[in-house]
Amino acid sequence: MSFRYGVPQERDWNALDDVEFRRIIRVEFETNYPTELRYAPRRLRWHETKDWYLRMARKGWIAPNWPLEYGGMGLSASKLLIFQEEAERWGIGRYQDHGTLMLGPVLLRWGTEEQRRRYLPDVLSCKSIWCQGYSEPGAGSDLAGLKTRAVRDGNDFVITGQKIWTTLAHDATHMFALTRTDPDAKKQEGISFLLVDLAQKGVTVRPIRDMAGHEEFCEVFLDEVRTPASNLVGELNKGWTVAKSLLGFERIHVGSPKMPEYGLTVLEAVARARGMWDDPLFREKYYALKLDVAHLADAYNHFTAIVIRGEQLGQDVSYLKIWATETFQRIADLVLETAGPFAAINGTVQVGNTSVDVLASFYKARTPTIYGGSNEIQRNILAQQVLDLPRR
C-alpha cells in the first residue's frame, strides 16, 4: 500500500483488467453501501451519506477521477467510466461532491501548487465540502450576466452579492464562485474564479424548498465576505475560461443512460402491478421508450469510446444531455400516467403486490433539463456551433 497526499492507495487500479476492476468495485458497493439509501428519491444530505463517504475517503476511493499523486485513484478514462457506471447501477446517492468532481480538476488545471496543497487534502478527507456558486437571481441561462461583485481591498477580495440554486450549500463549508471583478469589461471578460470560506460573517445560506417538498438547493447571500487574493484561481478576469473548461465531461456524465434505464424498471413495475403490462397501447409506448434508451446507450458508448481513446469531446456531446434528460422525462411522465390514481399518493405506495414511489421519478426528472445549461441553451449551442446556423 502506498500513501500519496496522505491517502492510501491499495493498488495500481489501471493495471487490472476491466472485468476484475468492475468486480472489485461492485463487491465493495454491494457489500457496504447502506441498502436503505439505494436509489434515494431525492438528493441525500451529508448527515445521511457521511458514513459511506468517510469510508470511501479512508479507502482512498473518494476521488476516483484525480491523479494518484494528488491522492486520487488515478483511474484511466475507461476505469473511471466503470466506476461511475457501477455507482449508478447500484443507485449510490451523491453527497455534495463538487469538491472532487469540479474543484479538484479546476485546481489541477488552473490552480497553483500552494492552492492544491492548501485545499485538496481536506476535500479528500471530506473535512471540507464544496458547493458551486454560479447562478444568480438575474443570471440563469445568461450566466455571464452575473452581478456578484468582488472588489480588491489590500490582500483580500471583498465579495457582495447573491447566489442561487446552489446545490446542497447547507452542507458546504466552502464555495467556488464566479464573481465580477471588472464591471466595465465585456460580460465574459470581467469574471474571476474565487475560492470562498463560508464559515464567516456576512454569509447567509437559506435552503429553498422545492415543489417535491425537498430542500436540495439554496440561496447564498454574500455581504462583504472576504477571501484572500491568493484564492483567485487562474488569472484575474479569466474566470469564464476556467469555468467553461469543466463542461465537456459534465455533459457526457449527465448523458448516461443509467437514469432512464432505471426509469424503465420503475415503469415496468408500475405497469405490471396495475395489470397494464400486456395492454397493446401501453406496450407501444413502452417499447418506443425502451428503444429511445437503447439508442441513447448506443450514442453514449460512442462518446465514452472517444474519452477512452484519449481524444477531445466535440461540442456535439451536448445532444446526449438533451436526449438523456428528455427521454427520462418522457419515461417519468408515462410512470405517472400508468400509475393512475396512485400518482396522487406521496412516497412509497403499495400498488398491487409491489411497493413503488410513483412521484419520485416524476420530480427527479424535472431538474436535469434545467441545470448544467438548460436544454434550450444546449440547443442554441448545437445549432450555432455544430450545425453552423447563423447567430442573430
Next chain:
Amino acid sequence: MTAHSIPENETIALLRNSAAGFARFDSRRIRDWRGRSPGFDRVVWQQMAGQGWLSILVPEADGGLGLGIEAAAAVAEQLGRACYPEPFVMAGLLVPGLLAASTNQALKRALLPAALSGDAIFSLAWQPADGSLKPATSAMRASRRNGSIVLSGECRFIVPAQADHYLVLAHTADGPLLVCVDADRIRPGLIEESGPDGFSSAWLRLSDLVAPEAAILMSGVGVTDTVEAALDQAIIVQSAEICGLMQRALELTLDYMRTRQQFGVAIGSFQALQHRAVDLFIQNELARHAKAAAVRAVEHGAQGKALSLVASSAKSRAAHAGLLISTQAIQLHGAIGFTDEYDLGLYVNRMIRLAASLGNAAEHRRRFGDLSEGA
C-alpha cells in the same frame, strides 16, 4: 455538420471513399428512370458489380469478397447520400447471400457468377401479400409432383419488380423451400405496382406454375431461418442506406436555412427553427449510432433472435428519423420543398419507400417488443 465520425478500419474507409467517389448524386439520371422499367440503370448496376459491391457478403470460396456487413453498410450509406435508385440491398446483397448459401451446388455454380458480375438481376419473392414480416407465413404454397414442384399462391412487395430470375420462397407440407424461376415463366403472374419514387415493386400471383426440382436452391426447416437471417442483415444495411438519405436531406435543409433570407436575415438565425433543426440532428445521430451498434453486433457474431433484435432496433430508428427529417425538411424549406423540381423531393420519395420496405418504424418497434418478451 461537425459531428464526430465513427471510427472504422482501413478497408472500410477505403471502400467508403471509393463509394463516395463513384456514387454521385445525379438529379437528371434519377428523374430519367422514374416510371421507366426496370427503374434503374443496368449499366450502372454492372459498374457497381465491377466495384465488387455485389460480392461483399459472399464468401471468398464462392468468388466473393467475404467482407462482412460493415463494408456493405458503408457502401449503402454512400448510395443513400447519392439517392441511387439501383436496388443494392435487395438485389445486390440479399440475393447473392442467399445464392451463396444454396445447398444445390450445380445451381449455385450456374447462377452465382452471373449475380456477382451484374449480368443477371435476381429478385427475392418472400413477403406475404398482407405485408407480414415473417417469412414463415409466406402465402406461396408448393407441392411436389412427378419430379417437379408446383407453385400456387402469392407474394408481394418484390423488389426489383423486373428481374431476370426470381427466387421464390414457398411452403410445402414438408417445410419451406427456395426455388429459382426464370422471368419468362413468372411474368404472366406479375403485376407491377409503382411507388412514390417512380420505382416499382411486384405482386406475384401464381397458379400451378411447374418448376423442375433441379431449380430448388434449398429446402427443409432451416430455409426460413436462412431467409430470415438474410433479411435481418438486409434490414441493417438498408438502415445504413436510409442514414445516407436522411443525412443528405438534413444537409440540404441546413444549407437552405443558412442562405434563405426573410425579414432581412437568414431564416436559420431564428431560434424556433434552430431548435427544430437540432432535434432533427439528434434523430440523425441516434439513427447513425443505432445502425453502427447493429453492424457491430453482426460483426461480433449476433445470430437468430439477437440478430433480429439489433436489426429491428436499427430500422425502427432509421425509419422514424428518416421520415421525421423528410417531413420537417419540407416544412423548413417551405413551398419550394414540395415541388418536383427541387431535389429534396427525390430524397423524400426514396425515403418513403425504404422506410416502408422490410418493415416500418412501428412494425419494428412491435417486433422488438415481441422479441424482447420472448413471444
